[in-house]
Amino acid sequence: MSNAHEKRRTSRYTIEAPILCSYFNKPVSSSARTINFSQDGMYFVSEKEFHPGSAVLIRAKNDSPHQKMPENTEGMRQTTLAEVRWCRQVSEKPTHYQVGVKYYESWY
Helix, strand or coil: CCCHHHHCCCCCEECCCEEEEEECCCCCCEEEEEEEECCCEEEEEECCCCCCCCEEEEEECCCCCCCCCCCCCCCCCCEEEEEEEEEEEEEECCEEEEEEEEECCCCC
């Protein structure tokens, strides 16, 4: 029996960092927290549900000029567009969702 980790093409790096997520071209964003990331995508936890197949804008969150991102964020995209591949509700009160996204290819 194979597991999901064996299907990955790139290494994953564990990090907990604050991010902002929104549907692409929607003005309302919600706070979330990354769990891990790779060259191809990211896994995060959010209070908002994101529907598989939709496009999302993800940005690193920096609430104050004195706040620093964790030091091990090298390679993590600070602003990116991605496709939601899966979304699972993990708790009801408060509601939290686990979300997996795949980055759109950069053409520059």
